[in-house]
Amino acid sequence: MTSILTNTSAMAALQTLRNVGNQLSHSQAQVSSGLRVQKAADNAAYWSIATTMxxxxxxxxxxxxxxxxxxxxxxxxxxxxxxxxxxxxxxxxxxxxxxxxxxxxxxxxxxxxxxxxxxxxxxxxxxxxxxxxxxxxxxxxxxxxxxxxxxxxxxxxxxxxxxxxxxxxxxxxxxxxxxxxxxxxxxxxxKMKTLGGIRNFDTFMDAFGVIQMDTSNTAIGFRAVKDFNFTGPLTFDPGDTIGFDVTVDADNPSDLDPPYNPGKTTHIVVDRAMVDALFPAANGTISTYSQYASLLNHALTQANSGALATTYVDYNGNPIIDRIGIQTRENSGLDGSAVQISNLDFSSVGSGSGLSNFLVYGTRGSQMTLNFTPFEVYMDGDNLDGVEMHFQFSVNGAPPTDHTFNRTYVNQLLGKSNGKIETSDEMVTLLQSLAGPDWPDVIIEAASPSAISVRSDKAVDRLSGGRTNIGFTQISVSIEPLAExxxxxxxxxxxxxxxxxxxxxxxxxxxxxxxxxxxxxxxxxxxxxxxxxxxxxxxxxDRGIGRLVDADMEEVSTRLKALQTQQQLAIQSLQIANGNADRIMQLFER
Missing domain, CATH: 1.20.1330.10 (f41 fragment of flagellin, N-terminal domain)
Structure with a gap:
């Protein structure tokens, strides 16, 4: 059908020309930029990926x-x-x-x-x-x-x-x-310093270039002892005596909770017969402190009292004149450490020559205070676990247990990454983790920000005196001695x-x-x-982006030539369609 109002052929040719023009424009853009996806409208997903990359x-x-x-x-x-x-x-x-x-x-x-x-x-x-x-x-x-x-x-x-x-x-x-x-x-x-108080001092180099290290930090108890000074000669006539009660190894109420053991009590009598037996040429007279110490010790031992008398020497081995000590042997089978002289009677002799009534207790050595100072367990070259510390721990002479910790151990225990033990509470946590399983009756707690108490539980351990001790031995650090x-x-x-x-x-x-x-x-x-x-x-x-957005130049150039040909044909079609209208106009001219 031919219409003077609508040129359908021209419209079709024009539409084709427009489509070809659009494709030609797109292909020319790909040729000039080298990109198949140049903007988000070309391919939103590929454009987003390429832009990010x-x-x-x-x-x-x-x-x-x-x-x-x-x-x-x-x-x-x-x-x-x-x-x-x-x-x-x-x-x-x-x-x-x-x-x-x-x-x-x-x-x-x-x-x-x-x-x-x-x-x-x-x-x-x-x-x-x-x-x-x-x-x-x-x-x-x-x-x-x-x-x-x-x-x-x-x-x-x-x-x-x-x-x-x-x-x-x-x-x-x-x-x-x-x-x-x-x-x-x-x-x-x-410097490992005192290892948080485990040892008493840090390493140091002495005047001879030798590195000094503290390998032991222990507290020890001392048995009960009372010293007195010999005040002069004593003369025992027939019938003269010195009498007293000696009590050993009673519990110390200031150390323990009740009930308290009163100790072992023995009555002691020193008379002329005993003096003559020990010093037959003395005619009953005790002239020196050493004679008096021997006499008292003989009387205490003969009665199986659990006490002894002794003399002393100084640090150079020289005798300390006139000094006499009365002390417990701590062999009574009791837990306490004490010595007491009571009911002393020297009226017939006229003097105790320095001996008097007294009560003394031994010290409890199963407790100590660590002076805490912060420290760091450092890294150690290729050793991934860092510096390693070792020590042995023991209470009251029991077989010691071995304990070791390093930087990795500290970090895992405290949830850190720097190997630092910065508070007394953190040090308590470390010691409890090491010694706690082997020593359940040892109490370890922070006494203050700078002090840690380490002690046996008095409810379980009632021992006192020279038989008690607690502490750290065989202390070593893997990087010591350090260069000073x-x-x-x-x-x-x-x-x-x-x-x-x-x-x-x-x-x-x-x-x-x-x-x-x-x-x-x-x-x-x-x-x-x-x-x-x-x-x-x-x-x-670059290669990955290219696979997504780069144009295939061979394919694009071939398509460009085809589109240029299509464009020429579309133009000719449009010209032909417009030419049909001219023929209709010629009909009206006739």
Whole structure:
């Protein structure tokens, strides 16, 4: 049908031309941009993925730059440790030479000072962009929270979002010098202190270069004893006596809850017959303190009283004149430790020569107070569990039990990651976890922020006196003895007797410097590996994005030519359709 109102052929040709034009425009955009998906309208899912991955690639590129920066810092530090290692070898050789007879130690010391300054100069110079790992300024270089260095090493995207991966290490493994001490060439500051009170003092180096360590911290009880001074001669005439009651090993009410055992009581009589038996030539007269002590001891022993009399000597082994002691033997079978003289009667002799009525108790040694100070269980090189502490614990002479803890143990017990025992309550938790299972009758509790009470339970253990004790023995720390020597303090002129110690010290720190170099080498290898992976990852991301959004240029160019042909044909069709209208107009002209 032909209509003068509607040119359906032209409309169809125009629609075709428009469709071809749109496709041609899209193909031309792909040809010019190289992208199959250039905007979200092209393919929302692919466009979203590609846009996200391009953003990630930029972040990974920044990581690659950070790795390059880290590698530069590692290279500088490694060069410094390598140079210092060579100088230490030379330093050691000169110390060995100083042992030769006739060598001028002053000249050798001058050479050593030059080597010292050269090593210091290298440590100061090993800096990249203001970062120096060989000469640091850390308040406590062994504090794992303060000495940690984190290097950016990766970019991570997962279901929970994005994060940055890091390579961590600790400057305590690298620093030759630290402003506050503790560098490899300085005295080791990894002080375990008193191990929270387990031992009495920290390690120290004496004047002879020997490291002193406290390996035992115990409390001991003392049996009951009463001293008195002999006040003069005693003369026993026939019928004269000195009489008294002696009681041993009664319970001390201030130590225990009732009921209290009153102890064992024995009546003692000293008479002329006993004096003559012991001192037949004395004619009944006790002239010296040693004679009186022997007389009293004889009377106490003969009566099986459980007490004894004794004399004393001083620290040099010299007798302490006129001093006599009355004490319990603690062999009564009772738990207490006490000695008492009562009902003393010396009326017939006229004097007790210093002996008087008394009551004394022994001390309870199954209790002690630990002076708590915070400390950290440090890391220890390649030992992943850190520094290890060991001790034995015992109460009242029972077989001791062995106990060990390290950084991993502390962290797991206290829910930490820094190895620190910072409060007396935390120390109590540690001791209870170690000794508690083997010693259920030992009470361990914080008495104050700076004191911990360790004692046997009096409800179970009523023993007192010299048979009681409690405490820690065989205390050891895996990294001790710690180096107490500073490299810069080595002086063979002032301390010629320490040359052997200096040589051994250089051997140890040389190994530490070599270890620092090995740490840096391993870190550099890790950075190089991560750098190569990062570059490979960026290339892979490019390929992945390309598979999603890049145009196939061969296919697009072929389609472009086809569309250009279709466009020409559509134009010709439109011209033909418009030409039909002209023929109709010619009909009206006739």
């Amino acid at each position: 391009r953003s990630d690639k930029r972040a990974i590129s920044a990581v690659s730059d950070a790795l390059a920066f880290a590698a530069a810092k590692v290279d500088v530090a490694y060069a410094g440790t390598e140079a210092v290692s060579d100088l230490l070898a030379e330093f050691k050789a000169k110390l060995v030479a100083a042992k030769e007879n006739g060598v001028d130690k002053t000249k050798i010391q001058t050479e050593l000072e030059q080597l010292k300054q050269q090593i210091v100069s290298i440590a100061n110079s090993a800096s990249f962009n203001g970062v120096n790992w060989l000469n640091t300024d850390i308040a406590d270089i062994n504090d794992s929270d303060l000495n940690k260095i984190s290097l950016t090493s990766s970019f991570i995207r997962n279901g929970g979002g994005v994060s940055i991966g890091t390579s961590d290490f600790h400057l305590s493994e690298l620093a030759l010098f630290n402003q506050n001490g503790g560098g490899i060439l300085q005295a080791d500051t990894r 020597q500073n490299f810069l303090d080595i002086d063979i002129v002032a301390n010629p007797q320490l040359i052997d110690m200096y040589t051994g010290y250089i051997e140890v720190v040389s190994a530490d410097v070599i270890g620092a170099g090995a740490t840096l080498g391993a870190l550099k290898k890790r950075i190089d590996t991560q750098t190569a992976f990062t570059q490979s990852l960026m290339d892979t991301i």
